[in-house]
Structures are given as structure tokens and as C-alpha cells.
Amino acid sequence: MVRRGQQGRQKLRKARRDASAQLESTRGEYRADRTGARMRDWDAPYDDSNSVRLQFIVWHRRSTLIDFVVNVQVLTSEGWDTVESFDCCHGHCHLHPQNADLEPRTIAQLDTVDDVVKAFAQVEQEAHDRARIIRDEG
Amino acid sequence: MVNPLLDAFRREVNVNLACGALVDFDLPVTSDHGGHPVVVALEEERVSALLGRIRAVGGFANLFVRGSKQVRMVSVIGDSCAIATPDDVMTGDDVPGPTATVGMFIDYVERNPNGVAISAAVGHPSCARDSRVVEFA
Numbered sequence: 001m002v003r004r005g006q007q008g009r010q011k012l013r014k015a016r017r018d019a020s021a022q023l024e025s026t027r028g029e030y031r032a033d034r035t036g037a038r039m040r041d042w043d044a045p046y047d048d049s050n051s052v053r054l055q056f057i058v059w060h061r062r063s064t065l066i067d068f069v070v071n072v073q074v075l076t077s078e079g080w081d082t083v084e085s086f087d088c089c090h091g092h093c094h095l096h097p098q099n100a101d102l103e104p105r106t107i108a109q110l111d112t113v114d115d116v117v118k119a120f121a122q123v124e125q126e127a128h129d130r131a132r133i134i135r136d137e138g
Numbered sequence: 139m140v141n142p143l144l145d146a147f148r149r150e151v152n153v154n155l156a157c158g159a160l161v162d163f164d165l166p167v168t169s170d171h172g173g174h175p176v177v178v179a180l181e182e183e184r185v186s187a188l189l190g191r192i193r194a195v196g197g198f199a200n201l202f203v204r205g206s207k208q209v210r211m212v213s214v215i216g217d218s219c220a221i222a223t224p225d226d227v228m229t230g231d232d233v234p235g236p237t238a239t240v241g242m243f244i245d246y247v248e249r250n251p252n253g254v255a256i257s258a259a260v261g262h263p264s265c266a267r268d269s270r271v272v273e274f275a
Contacts, residue, residue, distance in 0.1 A: 042165055042174040042200070044152055048187065050194035055173075058156050065157045117157045124156070128149055136140065 027091035028111035032067035034059050046131040051075045054127050055082075065117050070127045074134060084130055086123045093119035095126070141180070147204045148178045150274060158275040165200045166213050166268070174200060177214075181205040181241030188240045189259040197262025202272070203244050210244055211272045217255065217263035244269055 037059040046052040055071040072084040085096040086107065093116075094104040107126065108119040154160040155176070165174040175195040179188045181203055192199050192214055201212040232249075234242045243266075247254050253267030 040155070040165070040174075042155060042176045043169075043195075044148055044176050044178075045191070045195055046148075048191050048194060050191075054152070056152060056156060060161055063161050065161070068156065120156055121153070124149065124153055128145070132145065 026106040026109050028109040028115065030088075030091055030110035030112055030115060032059065032088055032116070034067055037061045037066055047135045052131050052135045053080075054131055055080075064113060065120060066113055067116065068120055068123070070123050072127055072130045072134070083134070084127075086127060088116060088119065093123060141183075143204075144178060144180055144183075147180065147202075150204075151176060151178055151202050154274050159273050163272070167198050167200045167215055169196050169198050171196070176200050176202065179203050179240045181239060181244070183240045185234055185238045185240050185243040186236065188243070189256065192256075192264070193260040197260040197264045201266070203240055205241055208271050209274055210269050212244060212247055212266050212270075213268045214256070214260075214264055214266050217257065217265055 038061070039057065039059050041055065041057045044054045044056065046054065051074065053073050053075075055069075055073055057069040057071075058065060059067040067088050068086075069088075070086040071082045073080045073082050075081075083098045086093065087096070088110060091111075092109050093107045095107060096104050107122050108115060110116060110119060151160075155163065155165075165176065167174065169175050175198065177188075177191050177195060177199040179191065179201065188201075192201070197214070198216060199214045201214055203210045203212065232246070234246050247266045248269045251267070253265035255263075255265045257263045257265075
């Protein structure tokens with residue numbers, strides 16, 4: 001028999017398990033191995049005064065994109081501040097939102113290296129939209 | 139001023155560098171802070187707009203220019219990095235004037251293989267050189 005006070009705690013535990021399971025279900029098998037991969041980076045200014053930019057860091061092996069990080073950055077008095085960041089860790093391509101209290105949002109599940117290229121196309125679109133909105137808010 | 143064509147070209151450059159025809163392309167220009175600034179422009183834009191863009195990233199840039207038939211890449215590097223002295227300091231008879239387009243400026247750079255000094259415009263001892271056509275996927 002479950003006491004009335006325990007019912008709430010049980011429900012909370014079940015909700016946590018369900019949320020965790022749902023989060024895990026978006027995670028695939030792919031884990032990038034950057035060892036020996038060729039790394040490149042570049043910055044793409046989004047306005048003429050260079051106050052908003054996208055920073056790209058990519059890793060290739062034999063001309064195949066195996067991993068990437070895309071940062072949306074704005075210029076502050078302290079230097080460049082990353083307001084949003086996309087990466088491919090833990091088997092899913094995901095967005096780290098500006099609010100650190102929020103959970104990362106999955107963009108794409110990653111099971112094979114081919115998924116990385118597909119995910120990049122989605123991330124490039126999202127990052128572009130974000131930088132454009134920040135720029136146009138001016 | 140927001141230019142949708144420039145936005146589209148910027149995206150095209152980023153995609154080609156990450157997973158397109160430029161995956162094996164090494165960006166030749168490094169900024170003072172160690173990054174690789176990629177500046178984009180359209181041939182029909184005013185050269186003054188382009189120089190402002192280069193100035194805003196610190197005076198050195200990997201410059202991609204979209205024309206009607208081709209994309210050209212130009213290195214805007216420090217004078218001290220240039221092996222040869224720049225051919226021109228933007229004082230010749232056929233120098234692009236204040237109303238010149240980016241396309242005219244890149245044509246001028248092509249005619250000066252040792253580069254064109256643009257230090258006065260970008261606030262750094264810089265020169266534009268090594269114009270080359272790049273193929274996109």
C-alpha cells in the first residue's frame with residue numbers, strides 16, 4: 001500500500017525517468033573521434049561593423065566532415081560573447097541556449113558520420129537565422 | 139543595409155568551407171587574434187563598403203567576392219607578411235575611384251600581382267593580393 005505522501009514523490013520520480021528516457025532517445029550511436037583529424041576555424045561577420053558573427057570550428061578526416069561547433073557571438077565591452085552554441089557531442093547535434101538553466105535542444109540524432117553533414121545543414125540555417133535576427137534588431 | 143544576396147552568398151561560402159568544394163581549402167589569412175576572418179562581398183557593391191568591412195575585422199581578411207559568373211578569393215594581409223612590395227598604393231592612373239565597384243577593385247588587384255596597398259583605408263599596413271577564382275559546389 002502506498003501512503004498518500006509517497007504518491008507525489010513516486011509521480012515525480014516517474015516523471016523524471018520519463019523525461020530522462022525521452023532525452024536519451026534522441027541520442028544516437030555516433031561519437032566523433034577528433035584524433036588526427038584536420039581542424040579548421042573561421043569567423044563570418046554578419047554586419048559591416050562586425051558586431052555579430054558566426055564562429056565555425058570544423059574537423060575533417062579525408063575531406064569528410066566528422067564534427068563541428070558553431071557559435072553565435074556578439075561583441076561586448078568584454079570581447080566576443082557566445083550567446084548560442086551548437087555542437088555534436090553525446091550522439092546528438094544540439095543547441096546550447098543562451099540561458100544556461102535550459103536543457104540543450106536536440107537538432108538531430110547522430111548515428112553515422114553521414115548524419116553530421118545533414119546536421120550541419122540544419123545548424124547553418126538555425127545559426128544564420130539567429131545571427132540575422134540579432135543583427136536586424138540592431 | 140541588409141542585402142539578402144550578400145546573406146545568401148555568406149551562407150554559400152560557409153557551407154562550401156564546411157562540407158562543399160572548399161573542404162580542403164586552407165584559409166591563408168590569420169587575424170591578429172589568431173582567427174580566420176572570412177569577409178564576403180558582391181562585385182556590384184561599392185568598394186568603400188568593402189573597405190569598411192575589412193577595417194571592421196581588423197584590416198586582414200580572407201575575402202570572397204561573388205560576380206555574375208564566378209567567385210574570386212583575395213587575401214588581404216599585412217604588408218610585413220607580403221613577400222614582395224605591393225605594386226601599387228592606389229595612386230596609379232587607372233586606380234579605382236571612390237565610386238568604383240568591388241568588381242573593379244578586384245580587377246585592379248589582378249593587374250597588380252604583388253598586391254595593392256590599402257593601408258590608409260583599413261587602418262593597418264595591409265595589401266590585397268593573390269586574386270584567384272574558386273569553384274563552388
